[in-house]
Amino acid sequence: MRSAGVQAKRTTRKRRDAQRFTAIDLFAGCGGLTSGLRAAGFDVLAAIEKDPNAAETYRANHANVRLYERDIRRISPRRVLRELGLRKGEMLDLVAGCPPCQGFTRLTEGSGRRDRRNGLVRQFLRFVRVIQPTVCMLENVPGLLTTPKGKRYFNELRHGLEEADYCLSYKIVELADYGVPQFRKRLVLLAARSEAIPIPNPTHRDPAQPGKSGQRPWKTVRDAIGGLPKPPLRSEVLSGKASPLYKWHYARDVAEVVRRRLEHVLGNGRRRSSLPPSLRLACHERRPDGYYDVYGVMDWNTPSPTITSGCTNVSKGRFGHPAEPRPVTAIEAAMLQTFPRSYRFKGSGLESVAAQIGNALPCRFAQVVGKAILKRLSSGA
Template sequence: MASGSSPTAIDLFCGAGGLSEGLRQAGISPVAGVDFDKHAVATYRHNHPNVPVVEGDVAEVTGEQLMELAGTREIDLIAGGPSCQGFSTHGKRMQDDPRNFLFKHFVRLVEEIQPKMFLMENVRGMLTYGKGAFRRQIEAAFDEIGYRTDFAQVLAADYGVPQLRHRILFIGTRVDEIELSFPPRTHGADDEPELKPYVTVEEAIGDLPLMGDDYKQNERPYACAPQNPYQVYCRTGAPKEVTLHIGRPLSAQAQSLADHIGQGEGLRAVPVEALPARFQKMRTISSGALRRDCTTLYHRLHPAKPSYTITCNYKNVASGPFLHPWEDRAISHREAARFMSFPDHYQFVGASFPRQIGNAVPPLLGRAIGEEIVKMLSQAGKQRSRAA
């Protein structure tokens, strides 16, 4: 990092650009990206118009190609989240899922480009799979190319994201003067007065208009002025109206269930006699009573708590905790983006919005680790200057 200049980053598996947005907010300049999803790449280019992006298979991308795109051979950071969906706790775990080994191309490109640091974000399930064998494989791969590594489990809500999204972060460096560290938590539960309180569902989306019976209007006036710092953050630089705030009515079955589900409740709140046949085989407790926990199917979000993990299925209330807190519908694209901490000026283009949003790194999580990386790079630079 040259004196007075911004650190540079290449975003592998950049998707719609959530991590790049967070790094940009932290003062790091994305200078190139890679992703195979044409819709996500279109969104990335729309929101980061000055960053060249390779649309294609990372296995066919070379370090030389990325450095030429970036216009520099001095890269401070390679960042990204190679898919390890076979280790996700949301769905079927498959150790041999070929997506689990995309990290090898991440390692290859780190070796070819030789950045000062790397940041790799992933699902926390791969941390414990096979008693940590996959984690050790990743650490060994980076060690072999000369990078010290460390890892941490993080909760996005701990950094101001209104979402209980658990992830694992790997960071590494080849620079002796860099002391690896992770950002301290800034937010916490009510019994942690030294921290800011978690950002809740109501704080995240309370200024967005209700839909009533009008599900298809793409742009709507805001319901009110920003009511809290999170809404101010989301609306800074935003259009005058809310975009991508569309929905659809629930199916007849989903509506019949939603009628019984209150805020913070899910399928287990529905009386047995009102359940479809396939849901009546629900586990009971020792007294024979129906369990009311252990599921987030058809769960209605609680206004006073953060949302659960936003997945690619957030438009399907049967798949998880995606019922709107006040209306009988799934959350909208803009509401999902709010729960991910995307500012309202961030526009999603093309198609497959749920995949683009659900697969993204929450920008405020990216910002938190980005600020820590800037601090590490700066401290190392000062040590080298003193030594010289």
């Protein structure tokens, strides 16, 4: 979907280095968006991240990026420009960000609780208004566009960008269609000067359906993690009885009844709906249609379910390994999010690392969108 920006007079600005396209990442998390933008060819100059664990991971992988480890609401965009050494008349090419989205999900929409993080969408707009980049990019859950609560914030953002003379493209896309080995629907918005940048066309497709020329089959769980060795259990690592080949590649221990549930679903349809009464939870008996993915396992031959902050816990979703009665490890979840195996995750423990991974934008998708933006910037349009 596109909307035309309101034409307004603005000052002509220039890029300091004609061959160097620059960006800042406003809600950096552990670095998924930054990783994708850098892979696309951007020079990410600065990032903002409030969470200390995510910030530690970000620094470990992007040491040359200036990181502001503070609440974005307390950061002046003019100060950021000044500290980056951008003088009057010099421009930043891209402002990108993935504001926290928990308040716009289908699980929280009906709760009636006020989530202060919802207002962070306004902080994105505040930075864009001051910095006036050539392009800005925002990613969020579909609920920002489809729920009543989300629509209010989205319309405020859209009108603000149009008033600032941006032309918009936005669309809800399936990230599996862009080479991410995971089903993950997201809203993407691109705003550019003079002319809208179309949302990139899918690069991958459901292999069971006809596709356009050049589109490859979806990436699968096997493609992403099939080559990893069997991990030890967390209890074995903590007791010194075993060492993981890769850091964070160990599996969360599960109770015996959970192991039996996983063993059953591995051979009987991969979802908890196949469980016999003796292995079902009472709450699932009362609400058989609720949280149907929990205690399920992944399929080797399809993309994974959406990776969330509970991605190493089978009671939080269909996060069972496709061949072993255990949860996936943090490294397996990270690779399903298209982080490289060598990415260094830091944090206070497994739960912290899992949250960082689940909240990230998959690097591969960020790279695809980054390349589309870079193509426009390189053309000078």
